[in-house]
Amino acid sequence: MTRGRAGSNTRTEFARAGQGSKDSFARARLVFPDGTSRVTIERDPEPVYIERGSGSYVFDIDGRRFLDLNCNFTTLIHGHAFAPVVEALTDQLQRGSCFANPTRGEIELAELLCDRIPRVDRVRFVNTGTEAVLFAVKAARAFTGRSKIAKLEGAYHGAYDWVEVSQAATPDNWGDPASPKSAPFYRGMPQSVLDEVVVLRFNDVEGARRLLSLHARDLAAVVLDPMPSRGGLTAPSAEFIAAVQQTARENGVLVIADEVLNLRQSFEGAAARYGLVPDLVTMGKIIGGGLPIGAIGGREDVMKVFDASAGRPMLPQGGTFSANPLSMIAGLASMRHLDHAAFAHLETLGNFVRDGISRVIQKRGVSLCVTGAASLFRIHPMARAPIDYRDAYPTAGGAAVMKELTRFFAANGIILPYGAAAALSTPMMRADAEIIIEVFEGFLDNHQDRLEAIEVQK
Numbered sequence: 001m002t003r004g005r006a007g008s009n010t011r012t013e014f015a016r017a018g019q020g021s022k023d024s025f026a027r028a029r030l031v032f033p034d035g036t037s038r039v040t041i042e043r044d045p046e047p048v049y050i051e052r053g054s055g056s057y058v059f060d061i062d063g064r065r066f067l068d069l070n071c072n073f074t075t076l077i078h079g080h081a082f083a084p085v086v087e088a089l090t091d092q093l094q095r096g097s098c099f100a101n102p103t104r105g106e107i108e109l110a111e112l113l114c115d116r117i118p119r120v121d122r123v124r125f126v127n128t129g130t131e132a133v134l135f136a137v138k139a140a141r142a143f144t145g146r147s148k149i150a151k152l153e154g155a156y157h158g159a160y161d162w163v164e165v166s167q168a169a170t171p172d173n174w175g176d177p178a179s180p181k182s183a184p185f186y187r188g189m190p191q192s193v194l195d196e197v198v199v200l201r202f203n204d205v206e207g208a209r210r211l212l213s214l215h216a217r218d219l220a221a222v223v224l225d226p227m228p229s230r231g232g233l234t235a236p237s238a239e240f241i242a243a244v245q246q247t248a249r250e251n252g253v254l255v256i257a258d259e260v261l262n263l264r265q266s267f268e269g270a271a272a273r274y275g276l277v278p279d280l281v282t283m284g285k286i287i288g289g290g291l292p293i294g295a296i297g298g299r300e301d302v303m304k305v306f307d308a309s310a311g312r313p314m315l316p317q318g319g320t321f322s323a324n325p326l327s328m329i330a331g332l333a334s335m336r337h338l339d340h341a342a343f344a345h346l347e348t349l350g351n352f353v354r355d356g357i358s359r360v361i362q363k364r365g366v367s368l369c370v371t372g373a374a375s376l377f378r379i380h381p382m383a384r385a386p387i388d389y390r391d392a393y394p395t396a397g398g399a400a401v402m403k404e405l406t407r408f409f410a411a412n413g414i415i416l417p418y419g420a421a422a423a424l425s426t427p428m429m430r431a432d433a434e435i436i437i438e439v440f441e442g443f444l445d446n447h448q449d450r451l452e453a454i455e456v457q458k
Helices: 019-028 083-093 104-116 129-144 191-195 205-214 238-250 270-274 300-306 325-336 340-364 396-411 430-446 448-457
Strands: 050-054 057-060 065-068 122-126 148-152 197-200 219-224 254-258 280-284 294-298 369-373 376-380
Touching: 065 430, 083 325, 104 122, 104 294, 104 325, 122 129, 122 300, 129 219, 129 254, 129 280, 129 294, 129 300, 191 197, 197 205, 205 238, 219 238, 238 254, 294 300, 340 369, 340 376, 340 430, 376 396, 396 430, 430 448
Parallel strands: 148 197, 148 219, 219 254, 254 280
Antiparallel strands: 050 057, 057 065, 122 294, 280 294, 369 376
16 A cells, blocks of 8 residues: 555545455444444544554555554554563463462552552552553542542543433534533533532633632542643643642542553653652552553542441442453553663654654745654644644534545554543554554645645634
């Protein structure tokens, strides 16, 4: 298939699913409600079915190769079929996949996390990021005796009712900029849930202080993603972090750093990168080495709500597959290879991609921009970087251009997530980064009219 600046010759059908994927989707529609097993599957109009992955590439069932910038929604920081993980799992599978009793693997992974991540004194393992956030919120409620939470508008924290509030707010229901409404995520979401969530705007310093203070008596925690992917993948201002942290401390409100996605931003995670000092930290994705996992970590006194040594704990937490040995072993193998050198490589690569895309944008004078940090980046259909979810919300024309961008990348052998963070992985090299920039420039060559339409709209 063609790539990059030869965009005028790009065969756009490569952006579509091949015949094998089309046949598989036809079968899937007979057993799944919409032909897929999760709402996040992208289709155009059919999804691309993957046969295997190796390093930074995946291969679909029609034999086509793609550079993978999705990495299973940022999970695979070492890419696909990472040899140390494969070796560790092969050995563990021969000894058993799950037990009712604990294993040494869970201790070793917990020790690594406690040693590495600031403010993580104790850990509990679960199976998903959703569960991690769910139990962190419950832990905050159990510790404080309060029920309400505060969260950021547009931030994704998994499939727990309270953190889904305003996750997909729109101009039709997000309300006053100074006092955002609690917008339902799905039809039938209980009003009682909406009433127990205070919605903050990212980087709104005065709004955060005012709303947290106003509801402080009832607030158990503020859930804060240090750099919300769906909120724009924009860095928090130091003033915003300080305002949230200080107001929470003054009012006995716990701060939960949701690092399920953004733990990959540095050796110690994103909270440390941006000066946030949380009481609880939720983790997932990269700590499982490609297997299902979630973790709640935090201050020893707060984590004591899980303590069952003297009988029923303040907060019971179980799970048939929690701390299963496969996830523990895979996570341990992956995290041990995420040393300072690995993070330095990802940082350098990420800076190269973002700087390269920015230079192309500036040279062409188009209304696009790129945000992100470390191994993450996101392209926006607007001239300046957004500062929050509302700012990042695209026009209809902008959304259409971003869909074309995703399609163009696919046509040139790159999987670029639509409307979310793109992720780099440790197997990627400078040559891969150069291809990303080259294909992006090819997109500008082929879509000048559409980009000019955005400028007129704005």
